């Protein structure tokens with residue numbers, strides 16, 4: 001008996017090994033699909049995302065400066081409301097949407113369109129189609145001319161199709177996002193002709209810690225903001241206009257006094273962003289500079305007192 005049993009044992013490995021091989025192939029294949037993000041495309045299902053509460057941990061708010069190439073996209077998570085400031089380019093929109101899902105986002109309360117340029121609202125259609133969005137906040141848009149471009153028209157059409165409200169904001173309006181977390185609109189101070197200068201500027205206060213988001217404003221809007229008497233002092237500055245030479249003026253930075261400056265910028269972009277002039281002024285202002293082209297996505301979290309920063313790769317620029 002013992003011999004026969006051992007003979008049977010000897011036969012078993014052929015099919016057991018085959019089964020194991022098939023199983024391992026599936027396991028490795030599945031792991032590869034998950035790691036490469038393709039599981040979502042192949043199976044139409046998504047790995048179980050963390051909840052926003054889990055994602056936040058002890059923080060009252062997180063700000064994700066999402067690497068979206070030569071474009072702007074920032075996600076604000078709180079215990080109650082979610083906010084996206086710009087959506088990046090349309091060609092990166094699926095990646096952005098996957099990032100949001102991984103961060104636990106299932107819907108968005110607000111999406112700010114700082115201004116109707118493709119590097120800021122190109123991904124809007126995809127975001128609106130993939131997530132329920134309550135309200136899009138925009139600056140007053142002049143009809144006709146450069147501001148009435150295809151990215152803008154597509155945003156308005158998709159908002160109508162998806163039942164998303166479009167709301168024009170003005171300086172001084174405040175949007176409570178959660179206990180101790182408020183977004184305040186600082187600009188545009190007045191309707192300016194240049195689309196970039198007419199960007200929505202907002203300030204996020206999380207307890208004692210504050211962030212300033214500037215869209216693509218330049219000298220003209222920076223001056224108006226400084227003259228308006230608005231509180232511009234912020235711990236984190238999302239640097240205006242990808243670090244262009246005509247923005248981040250000394251006068252503006254003297255009001256903001258940022259500890260940390262984040263620059264949303266694509267590696268080797270055609271605009272020469274960020275410019276040496278803007279970088280020098282940010283250094284002079286004493287800010288630690290983080291850039292999406294070097295650091296990838298930048299994650300800032302605060303409990304209302306302390307601020308922590310994590311990057312996908314590397315530390316502050318020297």
Ligand SMILES: [Zn+2]
Pocket residue numbers: 071072117119120216241242
């Ligand atoms: Zn831009």
